[in-house]
Amino acid sequence: MPSRRVITGRSQEPRRRFAEELRLLRTEKGDSLRQLEVVLGWSASTFGKMEGGQSLGSPEVVEALDQHYGTTPMLLTLWELAVGDPSQFMEQYRRYMVLEAEAVGLWYFAVSRPPGLLQTSGYAREALAAGGLKGEELEQQVEARIGRRKVLEGPDAPPFRAILSEAVLRNSLRDPREWREQLGFLAEAANSPNITLHVLRFGKGLHALDSTAMMFLRMAEGRTVAYTENDLRGELIEESGRVESLHRTYDVVRDLALSPAESRTFILRMLEEVPCEPST
Structure with missing residues (x-):
């Protein structure tokens, strides 16, 4: 599990914290955006927009990233906070998606x-x-x-x-x-x-x-x-x-x-x- 980040003034904002974590996790793992595309199946531009803060992505993409980085459920938790309404993300559906993949x-x-x-x-x-x-x-x-x-x-x-x-x-x-x-x-x-x-x-x-x-x-x-x-x-x-x-x-x-x-x-x-x- 990657070490926890120091909470800074910038990363207290959920959306920025989410994008920051995505960038840092990818950098630590040594992946390029293209490598993420090949391994996970979504386009490099999707991951780039998420890391740049232009998009939050979908729960399916975030779930895949959590599994790829071994951070489950950290990124999903940050995603829920960034969305601003945790009720929009159904816990049962999240579990179903995990089970479907397995x-x-x-x-x-x-x-x-x-x-x-x-x-x-x-x-x-x-x-x-x-x-x-x-x-x-x-x-x-x-x-x-x-x-x-x-x-x-x-x-x-x-x-x-x-x-x-x-x-x-x-x-x-x-x-x-x-x-x-x-x-x-x-x-x-x-x-x-x-x-x-x-x-x-x-x-x-x-x-x-x-x-x-x-x-x-x-x-x-x-x-x-x-x-x-x-x-x-x-x-x-x-x-x-x-x-x-x-x-x-x-x-x-x-x-x-x-x-x-x-x-x-x-x-x-x-x-x-x-x-x-x-x-x-």
Whole structure:
């Protein structure tokens, strides 16, 4: 653990202290901004703006830096203070992000949007903008979301199974080109050896996950945790009885869905229906 800094008049200001720590930690480790880009996956300009005080970055970026420097949770704590409202950073979501990066198996149910791990930059940008983000903050969050896809890449990537409600494939983006890219990305992902996609068609009746997006994470020690999310809140569930009950519900919904081969065919059919050029 790096030694604590002397508190100076300048570093008592949370935003400046945060930027100061980022610069000093990188200097001590001997990293360049380019090396951070290669190792952590976000652009060198992102880290440069954070160190210069022009941007605070996203919690995902800060979490990665904390792990890289071995300072967990110091940088996240400073980030919360710099943001000015610790309640904006949900503790449960922070823990979920840590667990997601360590998981050896992942299962997902998507209600109306593709899983964040399978979103293109165009989709992420429109989805986040719809939530009120704009400008630099929007671009930071888009970059952070795309960076999470590293979890599913590489020879040691964990298996990932996702059930997509048909609504996911019907709620198109405003730009047909971006929507084609998203559907094409899903079809390509379905060919990956570690990714399995199911489409749950309309007309299969009501089920217990109608309005709840859900992720299950299997950890290396054998336990499984769940994270549920709707429009109002998210909840990390670690109690084994509740997780097992939710997993049984997930299995029931999976049995109602198309097979992986049928699902990919369905996605490709949806892709064919999207016009190649935006209407004028």
